[in-house]
Amino acid sequence: MIDLQQIHRNFQVGDQVVHALDDIDLHIAAGEYVSIMGPSGSGKSTLLNLIGLLDRASSGRYLLDGEDVTTLSDIEQAATRNHRIGFVFQAFHLVPRLTAAENVELPLVLAAMPVEQRKPLVARALESLGLSDRAHHKPEQLSGGQRQRVAIARATVTEPAVLLADEPTGNLDHKSGDDVINILESLNKRGITLIVVTHDPEIGGRARRRLEMRDGQIETDSATESQGA
Amino acid sequence: MHNRDVARFALVALRGYPGRTTLMLIAMAIGVAAVVVLTSLGEGARRYVSDEFSSLGTNLLIVIPGRSETAGVNPTTLMGETPRDLTLDDALALTRSYSVRRIAPLNVGSTDVNWHGKQREVTVIGTNHEMLAIRHWELSQGKFLPDSDLDVATPVCVIGSKIRSELFGAKRAIGEWLRLGDRRFRVIGIMGSAGRSIGVDVQETIMIPVASAQQLFNTPSLFRILVEAKSRAAIEPVKRFIVDTLQERHQGEKDVTVITQDAVLATFDRIFSALTYAVGGIAAISLFVAGILIMNVMLVAVSQRTAEIGLLKALGAAPKQIVVLFLSEAFLLSLLGTVAGLVLGEFASLLIRKAFPVLPAQAPLWAVLTAILVALLTGLLFSLLPARRAARLDPVLALSRR
Ligand SMILES: Nc1ncnc2c1ncn2[C@@H]1O[C@H](COP(=O)(O)OP(=O)(O)OP(=O)(O)O)[C@@H](O)[C@H]1O
Ligand SMILES: [Mg+2]
Numbered sequence: 001m002i003d004l005q006q007i008h009r010n011f012q013v014g015d016q017v018v019h020a021l022d023d024i025d026l027h028i029a030a031g032e033y034v035s036i037m038g039p040s041g042s043g044k045s046t047l048l049n050l051i052g053l054l055d056r057a058s059s060g061r062y063l064l065d066g067e068d069v070t071t072l073s074d075i076e077q078a079a080t081r082n083h084r085i086g087f088v089f090q091a092f093h094l095v096p097r098l099t100a101a102e103n104v105e106l107p108l109v110l111a112a113m114p115v116e117q118r119k120p121l122v123a124r125a126l127e128s129l130g131l132s133d134r135a136h137h138k139p140e141q142l143s144g145g146q147r148q149r150v151a152i153a154r155a156t157v158t159e160p161a162v163l164l165a166d167e168p169t170g171n172l173d174h175k176s177g178d179d180v181i182n183i184l185e186s187l188n189k190r191g192i193t194l195i196v197v198t199h200d201p202e203i204g205g206r207a208r209r210r211l212e213m214r215d216g217q218i219e220t221d222s223a224t225e226s227q228g229a
Numbered sequence: 230m231h232n233r234d235v236a237r238f239a240l241v242a243l244r245g246y247p248g249r250t251t252l253m254l255i256a257m258a259i260g261v262a263a264v265v266v267l268t269s270l271g272e273g274a275r276r277y278v279s280d281e282f283s284s285l286g287t288n289l290l291i292v293i294p295g296r297s298e299t300a301g302v303n304p305t306t307l308m309g310e311t312p313r314d315l316t317l318d319d320a321l322a323l324t325r326s327y328s329v330r331r332i333a334p335l336n337v338g339s340t341d342v343n344w345h346g347k348q349r350e351v352t353v354i355g356t357n358h359e360m361l362a363i364r365h366w367e368l369s370q371g372k373f374l375p376d377s378d379l380d381v382a383t384p385v386c387v388i389g390s391k392i393r394s395e396l397f398g399a400k401r402a403i404g405e406w407l408r409l410g411d412r413r414f415r416v417i418g419i420m421g422s423a424g425r426s427i428g429v430d431v432q433e434t435i436m437i438p439v440a441s442a443q444q445l446f447n448t449p450s451l452f453r454i455l456v457e458a459k460s461r462a463a464i465e466p467v468k469r470f471i472v473d474t475l476q477e478r479h480q481g482e483k484d485v486t487v488i489t490q491d492a493v494l495a496t497f498d499r500i501f502s503a504l505t506y507a508v509g510g511i512a513a514i515s516l517f518v519a520g521i522l523i524m525n526v527m528l529v530a531v532s533q534r535t536a537e538i539g540l541l542k543a544l545g546a547a548p549k550q551i552v553v554l555f556l557s558e559a560f561l562l563s564l565l566g567t568v569a570g571l572v573l574g575e576f577a578s579l580l581i582r583k584a585f586p587v588l589p590a591q592a593p594l595w596a597v598l599t600a601i602l603v604a605l606l607t608g609l610l611f612s613l614l615p616a617r618r619a620a621r622l623d624p625v626l627a628l629s630r631r
Contacts (some may be wrong), residue, residue, distance in 0.1 A: 081542075112231055
């Protein structure tokens with residue numbers, strides 16, 4: 001479902017060009033569970049943002065479900081993000097003024113879904129993450145683990161095909177980090193394509209398919225390794 | 230996104246930053262209130278002057294000796310310099326038109342009044358019985374000047390109520406003889422409390438027949454002739470009739486100026502309207518300043534909420550939606566500020582009206598509408614730049630900055 005072909009992403013820093021992604025070829029099938037590891041600055045976040053259509057490649061082709069999304073307009077890309085992609089960030093990124101329920105509702109509001117359709121979806125998303133009793137709490141009244149669970153509810157309320165998580169446990173203690181990973185994995189078991197960027201080898205090792213990045217390239221891919229072996 | 234959701238999001242955002250919101254509300258409200266108060270003052274002054282002129286009488290024409298260069302009002306005509314005399318015969322000649330309802334000749338002078346040793350200086354008006362009706366004056370006691378020929382110098386006078394109380398105190402004034410200059414006049418009437426005239430308080434004047442005034446001040450000429458036309462439509466024909474008649478009587482010289490009350494009113498109306506526009510415009514500048522403040526505060530808001538903007542983009546907000554969200558926020562703010570400003574301004578006008586009842590301070594509708602329009606437009610216009618900046622933010626950078 002995700003098909004990256006000869007993707008390059010260069011950043012111009014002063015008179016120097018940084019190759020954040022250097023000729024990436026990557027195929028990820030629907031329903032896969034992929035972890036991306038690698039040293040700092042190796043291009044993990046850049047790759048994830050590109051897959052999530054938050055960033056555009058300098059060159060190369062990106063097919064999402066067979067459709068070339070590199071040439072989509074801003075508006076079409078925004079709609080694609082809204083319907084087909086969910087994000088979970090290290091810093092949660094909840095809107096502080098809004099309650100948990102309102103934060104979860106946000107993607108549906110942006111999609112102009114009528115109120116009466118929104119409410120049951122939000123309630124269901126909160127319930128499946130065990131947050132029903134926190135629906136009307138503001139983010140500041142929630143623990144880190146609860147905040148990340150709200151963020152996951154928000155990312156999944158539109159029932160996207162892909163869930164992208166950039167160090168989802170980076171700001172959490174071990175226990176709540178574990179909870180979050182368990183939740184993400186259970187979502188994957190129900191069919192969502194899950195891609196997790198992490199520094200934690202223990203977490204990265206739990207994925208069925210593991211990518212190692214270095215200097216903008218995919219150094220090892222457990223899928224091709226096992227093929228080769 | 231539905232409009233209701235946009236409005237709700239904007240409202241929650243405004244509530245989320247109460248300090249900033251209050252500051253901008255105040256700036257906007259002050260601007261709008263300034264327009265309302267200043268234009269209401271200008272309008273009040275205009276109405277005050279226009280009311281004063283209306284109190285001169287209805288369908289009134291004023292004949293002034295001397296030809297003014299321009300047809301309108303200028304300082305010379307108002308000062309009443311006298312290059313060629315108007316006479317009682319001139320005044321009589323003006324009654325010979327079907328369209329003229331009544332005329333009143335006018336002589337004005339100043340002299341001492343004496344009664345039983347009490348003395349003060351007074352303004353003496355020489356006129357005829359028609360004056361009462363022309364000026365819509367009322368008597369409180371007695372009769373007005375007798376209906377006799379203009380050249381009959383009857384020794385009677387009508388005194389203002391202030392003169393009466395100063396000279397006579399609680400004593401009966403009607404029938405008493407008082408002395409004006411070196412002549413004696415019998416008091417036959419006392420002016421009612423109503424009745425003003427530009428610059429002169431009727432209550433401080435004494436009125437005598439015009440022929441008596443001519444003797445008293447030793448002059449054959451008149452200061453003014455007041456002419457009342459039968460209707461509004463008759464004002465222009467009467468004006469032509471006056472000019473033609475007096476030209477004929479003055480050996481073909483066009484040596485009088487006829488001003489109509491309408492013309493005077495129109496002139497003052499123009500002056501005060503211009504004044505109102507001017508102060509309104511100056512006040513509108515404060516709206517502009519409020520606009521610049523809004524722009525700055527919105528720019529700060531955008532940079533403070535960078536991560537939130539990045540998030541909205543990640544969740545699928547198109548750039549246009551971000552613009553709409555921020556513009557709505559600014560618009561809502563301007564709207565609330567405008568409402569607060571209108572309430573504040575109208576309240577201040579009310580206080581002014583209560584404190585100075587003669588000044589009908591009320592902001593004209595055009596000023597209120599303009600203030601609303603300008604406030605809303607500046608709010609939108611000045612937040613366009615911040616909103617566009619928000620929409621252009623790179624979501625990756627926006628989300629990674631913490
Ligand atoms: N906007 C940018 N401008 C310039 N250089 C950038 C930009 N974004 C990323 N880079 C560079 O691209 C490279 C890859 O960055 P990226 O954020 O993908 O690394 P990462 O693997 O996610 O690192 P970390 O583990 O520290 O998050 C780095 O060298 C970084 O400096
Ligand atoms: Mg990273």
